[in-house]
Amino acid sequence: MRTKLAIKTHAVLEKYFPERRVFLKSDNDTRFIRLRPGTQLIAFTGCALLVAWSIVATAVILMDSIGAGNFREQAKRDQRTYQARLNDLSGQRDARAEEALAAQERFNAALTQISVMQSELLSSETRRRELETGIDVIQSTLRDTMQQREEVRTRLAALQSEDGADLQVASNTAPMDFLADALARTAEERDQVIADAQDALLAADELTQKIALMEEQNDAIFRQLEEAMTVSVAPLDKMFRSAGMPTDQILRTVRKGYSGQGGPLTPLSFTTRGEELSVDTLRANRLLNQLDRLNLYRIAASKAPFANPVKDSFRFTSQFGYRRDPKTGGRRMHQGVDFAAGLGTPLYATADGVVTHAGWGSGYGRLVKIQHEFGIETRYAHMSKMRVKVGQRVSRGQRIGDMGASGRVTGVHLHYEVRVGGKPVNPMIYIKAANDVF
Incomplete structure:
Protein backbone atom coordinates (compact mmCIF):
# COMPACT_ATOMS: atom_id res chain seq x y z
CA MET A 1 0.00 0.00 0.00
CA GLY A 67 -1.07 54.34 10.90
CA ALA A 68 1.83 56.29 12.39
CA GLY A 69 1.37 59.00 9.79
CA ASN A 70 -2.35 59.21 10.57
CA PHE A 71 -1.57 59.31 14.30
CA ARG A 72 0.91 62.13 13.81
CA GLU A 73 -1.55 64.07 11.69
CA GLN A 74 -4.27 63.52 14.29
CA ALA A 75 -1.87 64.60 17.04
CA LYS A 76 -1.00 67.74 15.07
CA ARG A 77 -4.70 68.51 14.52
CA ASP A 78 -5.42 67.98 18.23
CA GLN A 79 -2.47 70.17 19.09
CA ARG A 80 -3.66 72.96 16.80
CA THR A 81 -7.16 72.70 18.25
CA TYR A 82 -5.77 72.79 21.79
CA GLN A 83 -3.58 75.78 20.95
CA ALA A 84 -6.57 77.62 19.47
CA ARG A 85 -8.54 76.81 22.61
CA LEU A 86 -5.71 78.13 24.77
CA ASN A 87 -5.57 81.33 22.74
CA ASP A 88 -9.32 81.74 23.14
CA LEU A 89 -9.08 81.12 26.90
CA SER A 90 -6.23 83.63 27.08
CA GLY A 91 -8.41 86.23 25.37
CA GLN A 92 -11.27 85.47 27.75
CA ARG A 93 -8.88 85.74 30.69
CA ASP A 94 -7.72 89.19 29.55
CA ALA A 95 -11.34 90.29 29.10
CA ARG A 96 -12.24 89.06 32.61
CA ALA A 97 -9.20 90.85 34.02
CA GLU A 98 -10.29 94.11 32.36
CA GLU A 99 -13.83 93.64 33.68
CA ALA A 100 -12.52 92.99 37.20
CA LEU A 101 -10.32 96.09 37.01
CA ALA A 102 -13.24 98.18 35.76
CA ALA A 103 -15.45 96.82 38.55
CA GLN A 104 -12.78 97.70 41.10
CA GLU A 105 -12.54 101.24 39.71
CA ARG A 106 -16.32 101.60 39.80
CA PHE A 107 -16.32 100.35 43.39
CA ASN A 108 -13.66 102.89 44.41
CA ALA A 109 -15.57 105.72 42.72
CA ALA A 110 -18.81 104.61 44.35
CA LEU A 111 -17.10 104.38 47.75
CA THR A 112 -15.83 107.95 47.34
CA GLN A 113 -19.32 109.07 46.37
CA ILE A 114 -20.72 107.31 49.44
CA SER A 115 -18.33 109.30 51.64
CA VAL A 116 -19.49 112.56 50.04
CA MET A 117 -23.13 111.55 50.37
CA GLN A 118 -22.56 110.59 53.99
CA SER A 119 -21.14 114.04 54.73
CA GLU A 120 -24.05 115.73 52.96
CA LEU A 121 -26.54 113.52 54.79
CA LEU A 122 -25.02 114.41 58.17
CA SER A 123 -25.08 118.12 57.27
CA SER A 124 -28.69 117.89 56.09
CA GLU A 125 -29.70 116.05 59.23
CA THR A 126 -28.03 118.74 61.35
CA ARG A 127 -29.84 121.53 59.48
CA ARG A 128 -33.11 119.71 59.83
CA ARG A 129 -32.66 119.36 63.59
CA GLU A 130 -31.83 123.09 63.80
CA LEU A 131 -34.95 123.96 61.82
CA GLU A 132 -37.07 121.69 64.00
CA THR A 133 -35.64 123.38 67.09
CA GLY A 134 -36.32 126.83 65.56
CA ILE A 135 -39.87 125.87 64.73
CA ASP A 136 -40.42 124.67 68.30
CA VAL A 137 -39.06 127.97 69.66
CA ILE A 138 -41.23 130.01 67.26
CA GLN A 139 -44.34 128.03 68.18
CA SER A 140 -43.60 128.43 71.89
CA THR A 141 -43.06 132.20 71.43
CA LEU A 142 -46.28 132.43 69.43
CA ARG A 143 -48.23 130.65 72.16
CA ASP A 144 -46.77 132.96 74.83
CA THR A 145 -47.60 136.02 72.70
CA MET A 146 -51.19 134.88 72.16
CA GLN A 147 -51.56 134.23 75.85
CA GLN A 148 -50.21 137.68 76.71
CA ARG A 149 -52.60 139.25 74.18
CA GLU A 150 -55.57 137.48 75.79
CA GLU A 151 -54.43 138.67 79.22
CA VAL A 152 -54.20 142.27 77.98
CA ARG A 153 -57.68 142.03 76.48
CA THR A 154 -59.03 140.65 79.74
CA ARG A 155 -57.45 143.47 81.72
CA LEU A 156 -58.81 146.05 79.24
CA ALA A 157 -62.32 144.66 79.56
CA ALA A 158 -62.06 144.77 83.33
CA LEU A 159 -60.97 148.42 83.26
CA GLN A 160 -63.84 149.34 80.93
CA SER A 161 -66.39 147.65 83.19
CA GLU A 162 -65.07 149.45 86.26
CA ASP A 163 -65.28 152.92 84.61
CA GLY A 164 -68.92 153.48 83.59
CA ALA A 165 -68.75 157.25 83.21
CA ASP A 166 -67.35 159.03 80.12
CA LEU A 167 -65.31 161.38 82.31
CA GLN A 168 -63.54 158.54 83.93
CA VAL A 169 -62.82 157.05 80.49
CA ALA A 170 -61.41 160.36 79.33
CA SER A 171 -59.16 160.49 82.39
CA ASN A 172 -57.77 157.06 81.49
CA THR A 173 -57.03 157.88 77.81
CA ALA A 174 -53.27 157.63 78.25
CA PRO A 175 -53.24 154.04 79.60
CA MET A 176 -55.67 153.00 76.88
CA ASP A 177 -53.38 154.38 74.14
CA PHE A 178 -50.46 152.50 75.65
CA LEU A 179 -52.44 149.27 75.65
CA ALA A 180 -53.55 149.80 72.05
CA ASP A 181 -49.98 150.35 70.93
CA ALA A 182 -48.90 147.24 72.81
CA LEU A 183 -51.66 145.21 71.17
CA ALA A 184 -50.68 146.50 67.71
CA ARG A 185 -47.03 145.57 68.26
CA THR A 186 -48.07 142.16 69.55
CA ALA A 187 -50.23 141.62 66.46
CA GLU A 188 -47.34 142.56 64.18
CA GLU A 189 -45.01 140.21 66.04
CA ARG A 190 -47.64 137.49 65.83
CA ASP A 191 -47.99 137.97 62.07
CA GLN A 192 -44.20 137.91 61.67
CA VAL A 193 -43.93 134.76 63.78
CA ILE A 194 -46.64 133.09 61.69
CA ALA A 195 -44.85 134.08 58.47
CA ASP A 196 -41.52 132.79 59.84
CA ALA A 197 -43.20 129.55 60.87
CA GLN A 198 -44.67 129.08 57.39
CA ASP A 199 -41.28 129.75 55.81
CA ALA A 200 -39.69 127.25 58.20
CA LEU A 201 -42.30 124.63 57.27
CA LEU A 202 -41.65 125.20 53.56
CA ALA A 203 -37.89 124.90 54.15
CA ALA A 204 -38.48 121.71 56.15
CA ASP A 205 -40.55 120.26 53.28
CA GLU A 206 -37.81 121.11 50.77
CA LEU A 207 -35.21 119.59 53.06
CA THR A 208 -37.33 116.45 53.43
CA GLN A 209 -37.55 116.13 49.64
CA LYS A 210 -33.78 116.56 49.32
CA ILE A 211 -33.22 113.90 51.97
CA ALA A 212 -35.59 111.50 50.16
CA LEU A 213 -33.74 112.14 46.88
CA MET A 214 -30.38 111.54 48.58
CA GLU A 215 -31.69 108.31 50.08
CA GLU A 216 -32.77 107.14 46.60
CA GLN A 217 -29.32 108.01 45.25
CA ASN A 218 -27.70 106.16 48.14
CA ASP A 219 -29.86 103.12 47.45
CA ALA A 220 -28.83 103.16 43.76
CA ILE A 221 -25.16 103.46 44.75
CA PHE A 222 -25.50 100.58 47.21
CA ARG A 223 -27.10 98.39 44.53
CA GLN A 224 -24.27 99.15 42.10
CA LEU A 225 -21.69 98.37 44.78
CA GLU A 226 -23.39 95.12 45.73
CA GLU A 227 -23.49 94.04 42.08
CA ALA A 228 -19.82 95.02 41.64
CA MET A 229 -18.81 93.01 44.71
CA THR A 230 -20.77 89.99 43.47
CA VAL A 231 -19.06 90.19 40.07
CA SER A 232 -15.63 90.54 41.72
CA VAL A 233 -15.86 87.95 44.52
CA ALA A 234 -17.73 85.13 42.74
CA PRO A 235 -15.04 84.39 40.08
CA LEU A 236 -12.29 84.32 42.74
CA ASP A 237 -14.29 81.95 44.92
CA LYS A 238 -14.98 79.73 41.89
CA MET A 239 -11.28 79.78 40.95
CA PHE A 240 -10.16 78.46 44.36
CA ARG A 241 -12.91 75.84 44.46
CA SER A 242 -12.06 74.68 40.92
CA ALA A 243 -8.47 74.17 42.08
CA GLY A 244 -9.71 72.03 44.97
CA MET A 245 -8.53 74.53 47.60
CA PRO A 246 -10.62 75.01 50.81
CA THR A 247 -11.62 78.68 50.58
CA ASP A 248 -12.60 79.19 54.24
CA GLN A 249 -9.34 77.72 55.52
CA ILE A 250 -7.30 79.74 53.02
CA LEU A 251 -9.04 83.00 53.99
CA ARG A 252 -8.44 82.28 57.68
CA THR A 253 -4.76 81.67 56.95
CA VAL A 254 -4.43 84.92 54.99
CA ARG A 255 -6.35 86.91 57.61
CA LYS A 256 -4.07 85.52 60.31
CA GLY A 257 -0.99 86.68 58.40
CA TYR A 258 -2.48 90.13 57.70
CA SER A 259 -4.11 90.96 61.05
CA GLY A 260 -2.16 94.00 62.25
CA GLN A 261 -4.33 96.71 63.86
CA GLY A 262 -3.87 99.95 65.82
CA GLY A 263 -4.90 103.55 66.25
CA PRO A 264 -8.20 104.96 67.52
CA LEU A 265 -11.18 102.69 66.93
CA THR A 266 -14.08 104.55 65.26
CA PRO A 267 -17.08 102.45 64.19
CA LEU A 268 -18.79 103.26 60.91
CA SER A 269 -22.02 105.18 61.55
CA PHE A 270 -24.29 107.59 59.65
CA THR A 271 -25.74 109.22 62.76
CA THR A 272 -24.52 111.00 65.87
CA ARG A 273 -27.58 110.38 68.05
CA GLY A 274 -26.36 107.07 69.47
CA GLU A 275 -29.36 105.24 68.03
CA GLU A 276 -29.57 101.76 66.50
CA LEU A 277 -27.67 101.31 63.23
CA SER A 278 -29.75 102.18 60.20
CA VAL A 279 -30.37 99.98 57.17
CA ASP A 280 -27.87 101.98 55.11
CA THR A 281 -25.24 101.55 57.82
CA LEU A 282 -25.79 97.80 57.88
CA ARG A 283 -25.58 97.64 54.07
CA ALA A 284 -22.36 99.67 54.11
CA ASN A 285 -20.87 97.37 56.75
CA ARG A 286 -21.81 94.33 54.65
CA LEU A 287 -20.09 95.92 51.64
CA LEU A 288 -16.99 96.59 53.71
CA ASN A 289 -16.98 92.95 54.82
CA GLN A 290 -17.27 91.83 51.20
CA LEU A 291 -14.47 94.21 50.26
CA ASP A 292 -12.33 92.67 52.98
CA ARG A 293 -13.14 89.20 51.62
CA LEU A 294 -12.23 90.39 48.10
CA ASN A 295 -8.87 91.71 49.33
CA LEU A 296 -8.19 88.44 51.15
CA TYR A 297 -8.97 86.51 47.95
CA ARG A 298 -6.61 88.73 45.95
CA ILE A 299 -3.83 88.22 48.49
CA ALA A 300 -4.39 84.45 48.46
CA ALA A 301 -4.47 84.40 44.63
CA SER A 302 -1.04 86.04 44.51
CA LYS A 303 0.34 83.31 46.80
CA ALA A 304 -1.06 80.30 44.86
CA PRO A 305 0.33 79.22 41.43
CA PHE A 306 -2.58 80.38 39.29
CA ALA A 307 -0.39 82.25 36.78
CA ASN A 308 1.30 80.87 33.65
CA PRO A 309 5.10 80.42 33.83
CA VAL A 310 5.52 81.31 30.13
CA LYS A 311 4.06 84.54 28.75
CA ASP A 312 5.54 84.37 25.23
CA SER A 313 4.22 82.13 22.45
CA PHE A 314 4.57 78.42 23.30
CA ARG A 315 2.99 75.03 22.79
CA PHE A 316 2.30 72.15 25.16
CA THR A 317 4.41 69.12 24.33
CA SER A 318 3.53 66.83 27.22
CA GLN A 319 0.72 66.68 29.76
CA PHE A 320 0.59 65.52 33.38
CA GLY A 321 0.24 61.75 33.91
CA TYR A 322 1.61 58.49 32.51
CA ARG A 323 3.31 58.72 29.13
CA ARG A 324 5.88 57.06 26.89
CA ASP A 325 9.39 57.98 27.99
CA PRO A 326 11.07 59.88 25.10
CA LYS A 327 14.47 58.41 26.02
CA THR A 328 13.82 54.76 26.90
CA GLY A 329 10.43 54.24 25.25
CA GLY A 330 9.00 52.78 28.46
CA ARG A 331 5.88 53.93 30.26
CA ARG A 332 6.45 56.20 33.26
CA MET A 333 4.78 58.93 35.30
CA HIS A 334 5.25 62.52 34.07
CA GLN A 335 4.87 64.69 37.18
CA GLY A 336 4.42 68.05 35.42
CA VAL A 337 3.65 69.70 32.10
CA ASP A 338 6.05 70.74 29.34
CA PHE A 339 6.04 74.14 27.61
CA ALA A 340 8.11 74.31 24.40
CA ALA A 341 9.40 77.62 23.02
CA GLY A 342 12.61 79.20 21.78
CA LEU A 343 15.93 79.03 23.61
CA GLY A 344 16.17 81.82 26.20
CA THR A 345 12.40 82.42 26.47
CA PRO A 346 11.74 84.24 29.79
CA LEU A 347 10.29 82.15 32.62
CA TYR A 348 8.26 83.71 35.44
CA ALA A 349 7.24 82.75 38.98
CA THR A 350 3.60 81.72 39.11
CA ALA A 351 3.04 82.95 42.69
CA ASP A 352 4.72 84.79 45.55
CA GLY A 353 7.22 82.66 47.47
CA VAL A 354 10.78 81.95 48.58
CA VAL A 355 13.43 80.21 46.43
CA THR A 356 14.53 77.00 48.19
CA HIS A 357 16.71 75.55 45.41
CA ALA A 358 18.57 77.10 42.47
CA GLY A 359 21.10 74.69 40.99
CA TRP A 360 21.61 71.43 39.17
CA GLY A 361 19.11 68.63 39.73
CA SER A 362 19.48 65.03 38.60
CA GLY A 363 17.43 64.67 35.42
CA TYR A 364 16.04 68.20 35.87
CA GLY A 365 19.14 70.05 34.70
CA ARG A 366 19.19 73.62 35.96
CA LEU A 367 16.33 73.60 38.44
CA VAL A 368 14.58 76.32 40.51
CA LYS A 369 12.25 75.40 43.38
CA ILE A 370 9.96 78.00 44.98
CA GLN A 371 8.08 77.41 48.24
CA HIS A 372 4.68 79.15 48.44
CA GLU A 373 1.95 79.49 51.04
CA PHE A 374 -0.57 76.72 51.82
CA GLY A 375 2.14 74.01 51.51
CA ILE A 376 2.55 74.50 47.73
CA GLU A 377 5.87 74.19 45.88
CA THR A 378 6.60 74.87 42.18
CA ARG A 379 9.54 73.55 40.13
CA TYR A 380 11.02 74.96 36.92
CA ALA A 381 13.44 72.56 35.18
CA HIS A 382 15.81 72.39 32.16
CA MET A 383 16.70 76.10 32.30
CA SER A 384 19.51 77.59 30.26
CA LYS A 385 20.06 80.32 32.86
CA MET A 386 18.84 80.90 36.43
CA ARG A 387 18.20 84.48 37.59
CA VAL A 388 17.40 83.89 41.29
CA LYS A 389 19.29 82.61 44.34
CA VAL A 390 18.39 80.40 47.29
CA GLY A 391 16.59 82.38 50.00
CA GLN A 392 15.45 85.10 47.62
CA ARG A 393 11.82 86.19 47.94
CA VAL A 394 10.04 86.46 44.57
CA SER A 395 6.66 87.82 43.48
CA ARG A 396 4.18 86.47 40.97
CA GLY A 397 5.23 87.48 37.47
CA GLN A 398 8.90 88.02 38.44
CA ARG A 399 11.42 86.61 35.95
CA ILE A 400 13.34 83.70 37.47
CA GLY A 401 15.23 82.22 34.48
CA ASP A 402 15.44 81.38 30.79
CA MET A 403 14.12 78.32 28.94
CA GLY A 404 16.78 75.82 27.89
CA ALA A 405 17.62 72.16 27.30
CA SER A 406 19.77 71.21 30.31
CA GLY A 407 19.42 67.80 31.94
CA ARG A 408 17.58 64.80 30.55
CA VAL A 409 15.71 66.30 27.57
CA THR A 410 15.14 65.84 23.84
CA GLY A 411 14.84 69.58 23.05
CA VAL A 412 14.34 73.09 24.41
CA HIS A 413 11.37 73.29 26.80
CA LEU A 414 10.27 74.04 30.38
CA HIS A 415 9.26 71.20 32.68
CA TYR A 416 6.87 72.80 35.23
CA GLU A 417 5.67 71.03 38.38
CA VAL A 418 3.29 71.88 41.22
CA ARG A 419 3.53 69.92 44.47
CA VAL A 420 1.11 70.13 47.40
CA GLY A 421 2.44 68.65 50.62
CA GLY A 422 5.29 67.09 48.63
CA LYS A 423 2.94 65.25 46.24
CA PRO A 424 2.79 66.24 42.54
CA VAL A 425 -0.53 67.54 41.20
CA ASN A 426 -1.58 68.59 37.73
CA PRO A 427 -0.47 72.24 37.22
CA MET A 428 -3.21 72.75 34.65
CA ILE A 429 -5.80 72.56 37.46
CA TYR A 430 -4.56 75.92 38.73
CA ILE A 431 -3.91 77.48 35.31
CA LYS A 432 -7.36 76.54 33.96
CA ALA A 433 -9.08 77.62 37.20
CA ALA A 434 -7.65 81.13 36.76
CA ASN A 435 -8.68 81.52 33.09
CA ASP A 436 -11.84 83.46 34.02
CA VAL A 437 -10.08 85.74 36.50
CA PHE A 438 -6.55 86.61 35.40
Missing part, protein backbone atom coordinates in the same frame (compact mmCIF):
# COMPACT_ATOMS: atom_id res chain seq x y z
CA ARG A 2 2.81 2.39 0.91
CA THR A 3 4.62 1.52 -2.33
CA LYS A 4 1.57 2.32 -4.46
CA LEU A 5 1.04 5.67 -2.60
CA ALA A 6 4.68 6.53 -3.04
CA ILE A 7 4.52 5.64 -6.72
CA LYS A 8 1.44 7.82 -7.23
CA THR A 9 2.98 10.68 -5.31
CA HIS A 10 6.19 10.37 -7.33
CA ALA A 11 4.15 10.35 -10.55
CA VAL A 12 2.30 13.53 -9.55
CA LEU A 13 5.56 15.22 -8.56
CA GLU A 14 7.15 14.07 -11.85
CA LYS A 15 4.27 15.72 -13.69
CA TYR A 16 4.85 19.12 -12.06
CA PHE A 17 8.46 18.83 -11.03
CA PRO A 18 10.26 16.55 -13.55
CA GLU A 19 13.68 15.39 -12.59
CA ARG A 20 16.34 17.88 -13.65
CA ARG A 21 20.08 17.79 -13.84
CA VAL A 22 22.40 20.70 -13.27
CA PHE A 23 25.76 20.19 -15.01
CA LEU A 24 28.92 21.63 -13.49
CA LYS A 25 31.79 21.74 -15.96
CA SER A 26 35.40 22.43 -15.12
CA ASP A 27 38.59 22.37 -17.17
CA ASN A 28 39.27 18.69 -16.51
CA ASP A 29 35.93 17.24 -15.56
CA THR A 30 32.18 17.54 -15.96
CA ARG A 31 29.77 16.70 -13.19
CA PHE A 32 26.03 17.10 -12.65
CA ILE A 33 23.62 17.45 -9.78
CA ARG A 34 20.36 15.59 -10.04
CA LEU A 35 17.34 17.46 -8.70
CA ARG A 36 14.67 15.00 -7.77
CA PRO A 37 10.96 16.02 -7.65
CA GLY A 38 10.93 15.93 -3.82
CA THR A 39 13.93 18.21 -3.63
CA GLN A 40 12.33 20.62 -6.09
CA LEU A 41 9.08 20.58 -4.03
CA ILE A 42 10.98 21.41 -0.86
CA ALA A 43 12.85 24.25 -2.58
CA PHE A 44 9.66 25.59 -4.14
CA THR A 45 7.82 25.45 -0.81
CA GLY A 46 10.65 27.30 0.92
CA CYS A 47 10.76 29.99 -1.72
CA ALA A 48 6.98 30.39 -1.57
CA LEU A 49 7.07 30.71 2.22
CA LEU A 50 9.88 33.25 1.95
CA VAL A 51 7.96 35.32 -0.62
CA ALA A 52 4.75 35.12 1.46
CA TRP A 53 6.62 36.21 4.60
CA SER A 54 8.18 39.11 2.72
CA ILE A 55 4.75 40.20 1.42
CA VAL A 56 3.17 40.01 4.88
CA ALA A 57 6.09 41.82 6.55
CA THR A 58 6.02 44.56 3.90
CA ALA A 59 2.26 44.95 4.34
CA VAL A 60 2.62 45.15 8.12
CA ILE A 61 5.39 47.76 7.86
CA LEU A 62 3.37 49.74 5.33
CA MET A 63 0.26 49.65 7.52
CA ASP A 64 2.30 50.72 10.57
CA SER A 65 3.78 53.58 8.57
CA ILE A 66 0.34 54.69 7.37
